[in-house]
Amino acid sequence: MILTPSTNGFKNVVAWTNLGTLYLSEGNATLAHEAFKTSQSLDPAYVQCWIGQALIAETIGSEETMDLFRHTTELATHMESSIGYAHWVCKTLLDTELDKKSDLYRFNIVQMNALPAAMVAVGKYAGMC
Incomplete structure (x- = not known):
């Protein structure tokens, strides 16, 4: 069943x-x-x-993947959310084919302060280990 x-x-x-x-x-x-x-x-x-x-x-x-992982880092410090969000931030920053002027990029990376937020999420998790 x-x-x-x-x-x-x-x-x-x-x-x-x-x-x-x-x-x-x-x-x-x-x-x-x-x-x-x-x-x-x-x-x-x-x-x-x-x-x-x-x-x-x-x-x-x-396209909502990074935003969902970002949301999880705001709820709590958790290994999967910290690593997931940092992964998607790095993947997005390193994507040479991505339009860096697109609304999605500007929201996910610029407006949401993705790099500092990912660093804080991973730092919080690393501090718990």
């Missing part, structure tokens, strides 16, 4: 996040998204469900 958000009425953010992780690891981004979305509705500050959404965005090639 496949669990979906409509299958059970349980309200456990960790269980829904773990279910999303399981679905994502099995390659089912649609069910993973639904499980993470349920987690987010139960506890919008639970960083792991947002990391799951960022990993889905990364998997499907969404």
Whole structure:
């Protein structure tokens, strides 16, 4: 039986996040998204469900990937969010084919102070190790 958000009425953010992780690891981004979305509705500050959404965005090639990882770094200090955000900042800065004058670039890198924000996120994580 496949669990979906409509299958059970349980309200456990960790269980829904773990279910999303399981679905994502099995390659089912649609069910993973639904499980993470349920987690987010139960506890919008639970960083792991947002990391799951960022990993889905990364998997499907969404333009929102970096913004989702940035959001996770604002919620909490977590290895996956820190590394994920720093990775996307570096990838974007090093992309020679990217239009550096595009609205997406200006928002993600310039307006959101991506380089200092990524440095702070990785620094916080490194300080915890």
